Amino acid sequence: MAHQLFYSSPLSYSSTSKGRHISLMSRNGLLLLVALLVILGVFLPWVRSPLFLFPNRTFSSFSPNWRNYSLAQAAKFVAKDGTVIVCTVSYPFLPFLNNWLISVSRQKHQDKVLVIAEDYATLYKINKKWPGHAVLVPPALNSQTAHKFGSKGFFNFTSRRPQHLLRLLELGYNVMYNDVDMVWLQDPFQYLQGSHEAYFTDDRTRIKPLNHSHCLPPPDRNGVTYICSCMIFLRPKTGAKLLMKKWIDELHAGSKVYEGNDQPAFNWALNKTAHQLDLYLLPQAAFPTGGLYFKNKTWVEETKGKHVIVHNNYIIGYNNKMKRFRDFGLWLIDDHSLESPLGKLE
Numbered sequence: 001m002a003h004q005l006f007y008s009s010p011l012s013y014s015s016t017s018k019g020r021h022i023s024l025m026s027r028n029g030l031l032l033l034v035a036l037l038v039i040l041g042v043f044l045p046w047v048r049s050p051l052f053l054f055p056n057r058t059f060s061s062f063s064p065n066w067r068n069y070s071l072a073q074a075a076k077f078v079a080k081d082g083t084v085i086v087c088t089v090s091y092p093f094l095p096f097l098n099n100w101l102i103s104v105s106r107q108k109h110q111d112k113v114l115v116i117a118e119d120y121a122t123l124y125k126i127n128k129k130w131p132g133h134a135v136l137v138p139p140a141l142n143s144q145t146a147h148k149f150g151s152k153g154f155f156n157f158t159s160r161r162p163q164h165l166l167r168l169l170e171l172g173y174n175v176m177y178n179d180v181d182m183v184w185l186q187d188p189f190q191y192l193q194g195s196h197e198a199y200f201t202d203d204r205t206r207i208k209p210l211n212h213s214h215c216l217p218p219p220d221r222n223g224v225t226y227i228c229s230c231m232i233f234l235r236p237k238t239g240a241k242l243l244m245k246k247w248i249d250e251l252h253a254g255s256k257v258y259e260g261n262d263q264p265a266f267n268w269a270l271n272k273t274a275h276q277l278d279l280y281l282l283p284q285a286a287f288p289t290g291g292l293y294f295k296n297k298t299w300v301e302e303t304k305g306k307h308v309i310v311h312n313n314y315i316i317g318y319n320n321k322m323k324r325f326r327d328f329g330l331w332l333i334d335d336h337s338l339e340s341p342l343g344k345l346e
């Protein structure tokens with residue numbers, strides 16, 4: 001009972017994992033637990049009412065029907081100061097999600113994280129451990145297909161991203177999107193300077209001067225840009241919505257050409273909306289592509305202390321990605337899983 005109470009009730013949501021650990025282990029913790037049980041025993045009818053625990057929260061019953069939990073409800077629940085941080089995750093990527101979440105928690109931004117689950121197993125698993133932080137926008141994907149990078153299934157998985165982001169903008173939120181093969185080393189919000197509509201990072205590995213321009217980079221010899229669709233921050237303004245709409249249009253128009261990668265479509269959308277949009281290219285030293293961070297030790301040494309979010313891209317394969325994080329001391333779930341609001345996953 002006590003165990004269940006701590007792990008599946010919204011109470012565990014507000015205590016840090018560390019606090020939870022201590023409170024279960026130490027003598028004071030036991031006293032607290034007993035006291036809590038007494039209080040809960042006395043006020044049992046109140047506990048069932050969400051008003052007791054979450055006066056401002058939106059759950060309509062103690063154990064909501066997650067299948068019917070909508071994006072609007074979920075966003076309202078997690079948003080802080082009008083901002084939500086979203087990622088999209090299928091079941092095989094839960095370890096990466098948890099790794100990313102530890103790093104987000106270290107910067108104290110985990111409370112506004114909303115996981116858009118791509119399958120029901122992910123939805124239920126996350127909401128069981130961390131109620132209200134996962135939502136599924138139907139239809140659910142077959143998680144086996146979603147696992148294969150580059151497959152039609154994986155394309156389906158990523159092509160829905162701009163639709164979710166557009167929806168959140170239309171609901172009036174600032175939205176940060178992250179791929180979960182990232183790790184935060186500092187708080188990225190302090191880098192979102194000014195009041196631009198869209199912020200993003202360059203995926204090119206060519207080293208730029210520290211004072212590089214924050215405009216959309218010029219296309220290369222092939223006429224294309226390599227902006228990453230992996231980390232985007234958007235304000236709920238006309239230009240940002242237009243960019244998302246254009247991205248959706250580009251994906252539909254070119255779905256055969258793109259073959260499982262939504263990034264070129266994002267770049268064409270940027271190309272076509274650049275003059276209608278107040279955009280901001282984030283600094284390379286703070287948001288380096290994996291093709292630079294994991295491959296050039298000299299550069300990493302030169303820019304030491306400036307890195308904010310590291311992206312584990314420019315590598316193929318799930319196990320290789322995991323190994324590379326391990327090799328660089330960024331696979332945090334081995335030793336620090338208690339820092340994640342999801343705790344240990346197994």
Ligand SMILES: *[C@@H]1O[C@H](CO)[C@@H](O)[C@H](O)[C@H]1NC(C)=O
Nearest residue numbers: 053054055056057079080081
């Ligand atoms: C809950 O709402 C009340 C009034 O609507 C507000 O004063 C209070 O700060 C809110 N509490 C939290 C934790 O958001």
Ligand SMILES: *[C@@H]1O[C@H](CO)[C@@H](O)[C@H](O)[C@H]1NC(C)=O
Nearest residue numbers: 060064065066067068069070
């Ligand atoms: C879930 O939502 C659907 C459609 O909105 C509704 O028909 C169904 O009764 C709901 N189920 C529950 C258990 O609330």
Ligand SMILES: *[C@@H]1O[C@H](CO)[C@@H](O)[C@H](O)[C@H]1NC(C)=O
Nearest residue numbers: 139141142145152153154156
């Ligand atoms: C991709 O999505 C479309 C439309 O939602 C669906 O009909 C199709 O079965 C999906 N394909 C795969 C491989 O998941």
Ligand SMILES: *[C@@H]1O[C@H](CO)[C@@H](O)[C@H](O)[C@H]1NC(C)=O
Nearest residue numbers: 208209210211212213214215
């Ligand atoms: C960056 O700094 C160099 C010299 O320090 C200067 O020549 C260059 O114009 C600067 N570039 C920008 C975009 O400000």
Ligand SMILES: *[C@@H]1O[C@H](CO)[C@@H](O)[C@H](O)[C@H]1NC(C)=O
Nearest residue numbers: 216218219222223224271274
């Ligand atoms: C858009 O792409 C075309 C073709 O590559 C290029 O000539 C043009 O400069 C690009 N526009 C912007 C704003 O990047």
Ligand SMILES: *[C@@H]1O[C@H](CO)[C@@H](O)[C@H](O)[C@H]1NC(C)=O
Nearest residue numbers: 205207296297298299300302
């Ligand atoms: C690695 O970084 C250093 C320092 O910025 C740079 O001089 C060098 O050209 C880079 N090497 C490669 C292969 O890009």
